[in-house]
Amino acid sequence: MNKYLEQIVLLSKIDQEIDSFEPKIENISKALRDCENKISKINAELESIDEEIKDIQNQKIQNNAHIAEFSAKIKELSKKSGSIKTEKEANALKIEEDIAKEQLDAANDEIIRLDKILDNKENFKKELSQQREKEEAELVNIKANIQMQMQDLEKDRMKIYDKKTKLVEQINQKVLCFYEKIRKWAKNTAVVPVRKQACYGCFMKIYDKTYLSVVKGEEIITCPHCGRILYKEQE
Ligand SMILES: [Zn+2]
Numbered sequence: 001m002n003k004y005l006e007q008i009v010l011l012s013k014i015d016q017e018i019d020s021f022e023p024k025i026e027n028i029s030k031a032l033r034d035c036e037n038k039i040s041k042i043n044a045e046l047e048s049i050d051e052e053i054k055d056i057q058n059q060k061i062q063n064n065a066h067i068a069e070f071s072a073k074i075k076e077l078s079k080k081s082g083s084i085k086t087e088k089e090a091n092a093l094k095i096e097e098d099i100a101k102e103q104l105d106a107a108n109d110e111i112i113r114l115d116k117i118l119d120n121k122e123n124f125k126k127e128l129s130q131q132r133e134k135e136e137a138e139l140v141n142i143k144a145n146i147q148m149q150m151q152d153l154e155k156d157r158m159k160i161y162d163k164k165t166k167l168v169e170q171i172n173q174k175v176l177c178f179y180e181k182i183r184k185w186a187k188n189t190a191v192v193p194v195r196k197q198a199c200y201g202c203f204m205k206i207y208d209k210t211y212l213s214v215v216k217g218e219e220i221i222t223c224p225h226c227g228r229i230l231y232k233e234q235e
């Protein structure tokens with residue numbers, strides 16, 4: 001194979017490898033982002049539960065005030081009963097007393113209901129806090145893991161950059177410019193193999209004459225359909 005072509009094929013493979021680092025890094029940090037998202041979701045939920053608990057506690061305070069009010073009323077009515085003179089008065093007092101007792105019962109029932117809701121909320125809050133603890137422990141794990149993976153990746157990346165720098169120094173400037181121009185639009189498929197007499201960039205069939213030149217590999221040949229650099233893979 002022509003030396004320039006050989007260099008360009010190698011360079012394109014190195015460039016492909018360099019480009020493969022970004023998705024790898026993306027993948028590694030995805031686990032971190034997912035975990036952080038989970039934690040912030042739990043935090044938001046906990047915040048809203050705290051609001052709800054506060055609201056219910058306020059309702060309880062109001063209800064307890066009502067209970068005190070109704071109890072005082074009942075006491076006051078029973079005191080009055082000593083000074084009653086007529087049956088009409090007695091009946092009126094009895095009705096008033098019944099109403100106050102009903103209100104007191106309702107207020108007591110409401111406290112029971114609110115306590116139940118409060119209990120549920122507290123339980124859910126506990127569950128969420130446990131979940132958060134678990135996720136936070138996981139986050140520490142992930143962070144340690146990522147650091148290791150990133151270090152490995154960084155080492156590999158340095159190696160491959162080094163390889164590229166050395167190769168680029170040797171490549172003819174014109175050839176390099178030609179390659180970079182194609183790479184601008186074709187990205188990682190700037191240099192493609194010919195398989196079954198077809199360009200592996202655009203997948204169109206290559207005419208016999210061009211194909212023969214590609215097989216010979218004596219010069220840099222581009223695909224007549226798409227303009228990518230073609231080469232025949234060594235067996
Ligand atoms: Zn093509």
